[in-house]
Amino acid sequence: MNTVCVDAMGGDLTPDVVLSGIDLALGADRDLTVLVAGDASVVEPFCASRGRAVPLVTTEVIAMGEHPATAVRAKRDSSIVRGCRAVREGDAQAFFSAGSTGAVLAAATVTVGRVKGVSRPALAAVLPGLDGHQTVFCDLGANADCRPEMVVQFAQMGAVLAEVEAGAGHPTVALLSNGTEETKGSSQALAFHGALEEAADAGLVDFAGNCEGSDILLGSHDVIVSCGFAGNIALKAMEGTAKFMAARLKAAAASSPRSALGALLVKPAFSAIAADLSGDVHGGACLLGLKAPVLVGHGHTSPEAVMNGTLAALRTVREDLCGRIAASLRADA
Template identity: 50%
Template sequence: MSAAERVIVAVDAMGGDHAPEVVLQGVAEALAVDSELVVLLTGPHDVVTPFVASHQRIEAVVTTQVIEMGEHPANAVRSKNDSSIVVGCRLVKDGRAAAFFSAGSTGACMAAATLIMGRLSGVSRPAIATVIPASDRPCVLLDIGANADVKPENLVQFALMGRAYAQVLLERTEPSIGLLNIGEEPTKGSMLAQEAHSLMAANVPGFTGNVEGRDIPLGTVDVVVTDGFTGNVALKLLEGLSKTLLGQVKAAMTESALNTIAAAVLQPSLKRLKDRLDPDMYGGAPLLGVKGVCIIGHGSSSARAIRSGVLVSARVARAGLPAMIERSVAELQAEQGTLSPGVANV
């Protein structure tokens, strides 16, 4: 599909700490950038109707409920059938939208997408991926929290899903894939990592072996595969340390009046650095392995992050990411001879 193809993205107007204002602003910016983007905006009447009236290529889908950040994800999804998240996922399920974007509760988006859109044929555990922007060469990290406990075969599927995402988002034709471990040799690490290493070596195109924690910010490989426990710890550590370190650099720069003047000179260069490290650029974290595109933005998303998230949703939908994933999982299963009937004719 070409980038100019018309695509419909459902957007949760109520997602994130600064909703609905920043969501509406981000959506308006995305519509202005992508002239073939159509948005279905889910949310309360008083939020979505006036906004839709004043913009083009956007429709209101009025909902009466909102899932709050603190609610139990699965319970909230089951009980709030007319919430902006549940309705957004249903629009994808019903074929009215190609993608759903929300900066709301990660747990609720994950539960809604899995329950409503359903899993792709052959995928046993959907996983959440993100792009780590710390180096000159960003990489995809997954799973970042959907599955705290996994089996080696889950990691193989995560690798295939992350590979497809890196192909689409980072435009790497043959992405290199690494398994996050605590040593380079295949025999290093936990039992999970050791078993996953041998499975991945046999089944994952582009698998280059183990990588270590330091390789994530370096971008040594295009895709770093791990369980959702380690991945979540790593992601939050990256976010926390980037913030702490840049804060300390900033504090050092204002230690004296002379420092403050010197810092003003450096300001534009440091701003560019900060922008390059800004996760907002990559527009949120996709839940890979469900039948449809579901991208979850950070709760603290700015309008720029929302814009980016909506544009990435459109791009990933146009590229047909779910079909790419389903195909690669089916190919693997065909090779392994464990082909299930439902996958046979893909």
């Protein structure tokens, strides 16, 4: 029996959406127990009528717009801080929240703690690709400034996530840059490149060289690493493009009967692509480098996305993601 703590108050949603997602997850896996963190009025009635849902009553909520570190310090009884504490104290093996990414990162780093040797945890997502290929992309923005040794750790940790979540056999790692040639890159990216080559020579990563922004979704790499600054910009640029195309298609549909019918007919396929791109299909972003799995969903989410996030957290527990990351980093020492 595995227990995942789920933040019932997270995100821009009403708790009802999260609770519906927890119900879906409980239905999908008979060995799952969910520790449901949130207001008593929300979590107690829900858990009372369900066998594998346990209430974790909290009294505070960190909103999406609050300053992460300040909010985490001030709101010790928030669902995010209490959820992380439940993981540290062993009441749950993993935590999933659709709340503020920054607040979850801040709370988890302090409370759950880092794997020995990890300087800073990183945020990774498993992104869709063509023909069923999936790519782990890291760092999505936890670390705006990175040192070369941090990027090597992103590569090692990302490779473990690619094995666990994307089914990669011997994950290859590419470095995000402004061109595929090894001479391309900012001076910082060139330093990352050098450190990854050294790590490859030492047998720590299977480094495939530089890749471009278009390779994130269209390429064949198992892991793409970047500083969190460029990684966040790329992720948001991709999300923005998907939204832009959806909006433009909607506008085109409004302008002609032909396009309107077409848009209606492709809508399910388009929605599936958009959900896949948003990370909702995969369960959100995973914090790498912590002693226990902590996952963050999108702020605007759905019961299915909450289910996927909860089940992804469960998988990382069963596959011992964090233990394998610790072992991978020990090989380095």
